[in-house]
Amino acid sequence: MRTHEAIIDEQGRIRLLQPIKGGNRRRALVVVLDEAITSTDESAALSEDALADWNRPEEDSAWSHLQPAK
Numbered sequence: 001m002r003t004h005e006a007i008i009d010e011q012g013r014i015r016l017l018q019p020i021k022g023g024n025r026r027r028a029l030v031v032v033l034d035e036a037i038t039s040t041d042e043s044a045a046l047s048e049d050a051l052a053d054w055n056r057p058e059e060d061s062a063w064s065h066l067q068p069a070k
Contacts, residue, residue, distance in 0.1 A: 002020075004016055004017070004018055004020060005017045005018070005045060006030075007037065008032065014030065017045050017048070017049065018049060
């Protein structure tokens with residue numbers, strides 16, 4: 001079982017925040033949380049995929065000279 005985040009828009013459409021890999025049909029269980037999202041939450045969630053390429057050890061190493069000393 002894998003977990004994927006999604007957003008439900010005002011029309012009730014479910015939009016996955018990441019694509020699901022795998023060619024076979026699969027069953028899904030949808031859990032709707034009672035809390036509403038804010039535009040800040042949605043923007044942050046949507047930008048995670050765009051920034052995922054930066055979340056690698058090689059990137060940390062390449063930019064380490066700009067980090068404050070520990």
